[in-house]
Amino acid sequence: MALMITDECINCDVCEPECPNDAISMGAEIYVIDPGKCTECVGHFDEPQCIQVCPVECIPKNPEHLESPEQLMQKYHALVTAKNDA
Structure with missing residues (x-):
């Protein structure tokens, strides 16, 4: 399941540089997470790094993008693979 950023985001800028997949970017008003790139840090870390650094706890799992650990x-x-081929 990919993560998402809720409208409680305060645009503190700490999550974006922590994402190993470059899935976080500035949206129209708040940061957004690209569900096509979000692996919840699987393959990189034991815990999602954006959740670890978020001071307002506004990054829940996105119910529209259900995915198993596999x-x-x-x-x-x-x-x-795509990054290495680029």
């Missing part, structure tokens, strides 16, 4: 690992491998 699917997240497959996405991680696909992203790494």
Whole structure:
């Protein structure tokens, strides 16, 4: 399951540089997470780094993007392969 940033985001800028998949970017008003790139840090870390650094706890799981740990690992491998091929 990919993560999402809620409208409680205060744009503190700490989550974006922590994302190993470059899935976080500034949206129209708050930061957003690209569900196609979010692996919840599977393959990189034991815990999602954005959640670890968020001071307002506004990063829950996105119910519109349900994925198992195995699917997240497959996405991680696909992203790494694409990055290495670029």
